[in-house]
Every structure is written in structure tokens, then in C-alpha cells.
Amino acid sequence: VQDGSLIPRFGRARRDPGLAVLEGLHALKHALRFGAQVTEVVTSDAGELDRLARALAPDVADAIAELAHEVSVELFAKLVPLAPATGVIALARRPAVSADDVLGASTPAPVVLLEDPRDLGNMGACVRVAAAADAAGVLCTGSHDPWHPDALRGAAGLHFALPVARLDPTGLAVLGEGPRRLLAIDPDGEPLSPSTLDPSAVLAFGSERHGLSAGVLERAQGRIRIPMRPGVSSLNLATSVAAVLFAWRLAGDRAG
Numbered sequence: 001v002q003d004g005s006l007i008p009r010f011g012r013a014r015r016d017p018g019l020a021v022l023e024g025l026h027a028l029k030h031a032l033r034f035g036a037q038v039t040e041v042v043t044s045d046a047g048e049l050d051r052l053a054r055a056l057a058p059d060v061a062d063a064i065a066e067l068a069h070e071v072s073v074e075l076f077a078k079l080v081p082l083a084p085a086t087g088v089i090a091l092a093r094r095p096a097v098s099a100d101d102v103l104g105a106s107t108p109a110p111v112v113l114l115e116d117p118r119d120l121g122n123m124g125a126c127v128r129v130a131a132a133a134d135a136a137g138v139l140c141t142g143s144h145d146p147w148h149p150d151a152l153r154g155a156a157g158l159h160f161a162l163p164v165a166r167l168d169p170t171g172l173a174v175l176g177e178g179p180r181r182l183l184a185i186d187p188d189g190e191p192l193s194p195s196t197l198d199p200s201a202v203l204a205f206g207s208e209r210h211g212l213s214a215g216v217l218e219r220a221q222g223r224i225r226i227p228m229r230p231g232v233s234s235l236n237l238a239t240s241v242a243a244v245l246f247a248w249r250l251a252g253d254r255a256g
């Protein structure tokens, strides 16, 4: 590894649609565990990284030790906007996944659709909970890249555990026409009934400020509300994804 080229390489990687920037041990651990092709691991303290990996991620500790390249604390701090406390950052190849792959898969689990999410950390939290609930995939519309390093950080690298892709306006316009029904998760819907939730639906969640667009609400074949105590306004986006996915998962006795 040429240390002199690390700063421009890590800078370019943040904008490269073929690469994923993994910040911190948990992101690296999940990426390796779920089959990512990790090309580079840089640490500010190889001994401490090895100790942490053996304690927190023993299944991938050997792989991390093999890839790890130690640099000075000063250089490490220049590679990402906010150096992770675990002292490790890595690059991996992004898997090539399209929205059609996600929608076409026959996995009997819901697809999460995030309509124009604005907060990258929130997007990451949605991916994380979708991976935990074993959803079929996550699709996002809007200007934010779901594979942005901040979203990867919020997801602790769990983008590698399920397909995550962008859905363009053409794809959005035909949602609900395929085998997966489109269900709007919206505070004005019918109360959620976890045991009858269509397991192969696309569950559409709206943006943090504006909720779902009129277009998605009109296309949706059902509208579902998460019951809440009167007086409390809507749930945070990632919290609402968690509530619906885990209601579905627990109702289906898939808790194991």
C-alpha cells in the first residue's frame, strides 16, 4: 500500500458508485460476514484493532488481521471526515444490484421502499433494521445515494446483508403492477394487522418531513397506519420501519 496515495484514494472512493467506504469495526465486520469483497483495510493501531476484532468479531478477526495496514494517527484522521473510534476504515466493492433484482426476487418477505429520505443516518438505520428483520431488500427514491458512506455507517455495514438499491422515477411509476403489492405506510391508513400483512408487499415509507407523495398514495393498493397514542405525532422514519417489519416478523413466529 502506498501511504501517499491513500488520501486521494479514500476521497475518490466516497464518490465512486462501484465502491463502499466502511467506517468502523462494526461496518467492516458485517461487510466481511455477509460476503463483501473488501479490498483495503487501514487502521491507526493494528494491535488494538486485532484485540477488538478477536473480542467483538472473532469469526472475521483473521480476515481483518490479514488485510489490515497500519498508518499514523495523523494520516488516518485525514482519510474520512470523522475518524471512527475503533480506528479502522475500509473499502469494499459494492455488489451490482438493481431495483428490478429486488422487486423480481421471490423471497417471501417484504421490500422496504423509502420515498425521498432526507437523512443519511436515518436511511442507514432503515437498512439495519431491514437486515435484522430479514426483509427482502431496501429501495430508495430521491437524490440521496443509499450507499453513501454516512448511510453505510448508520447501517453498520449491513447493506451487504440484503439488496439495497435506488429506484428511479420510471420504476416508481409502475410499482404495484408486478407480483408485489404496494402498501403505503401512512398515519392516515387502516390500523396495522400484523398477521394479515402481505409478506410479499412493497412497504412504502415517506420522507421525514413530508411523508408519502400523493403519487405513491394513489398507486398504493392499501394504506396502513401504526396505531399510536393520541396527541403523539408521527414516528421517526426508521422507527416506523422497525415497528412494521417486527410486527410482521413476530406475527409470523419468525423470531428465532
Ligand SMILES: C[S@@+](CC[C@H](N)C(=O)[O-])C[C@H]1O[C@@H](n2cnc3c(N)ncnc32)[C@H](O)[C@@H]1O
Pocket (backbone or CB within 6 Å): 185, 186, 187, 188, 204, 205, 206, 207, 208, 209, 210, 211, 212, 224, 225, 226, 227, 228, 233, 234, 235, 236, 237, 240
Ligand atoms: C416522520 S414520518 C412523516 C411525517 C409526515 N409529516 C406525515 O404526515 O406523514 C415518516 C414516515 O414514517 C411513517 N410513519 C410514521 N408514523 C407513522 C404512523 N403512525 N403510521 C404509519 N406510518 C407512519 C410514514 O411512512 C411516514 O411517511
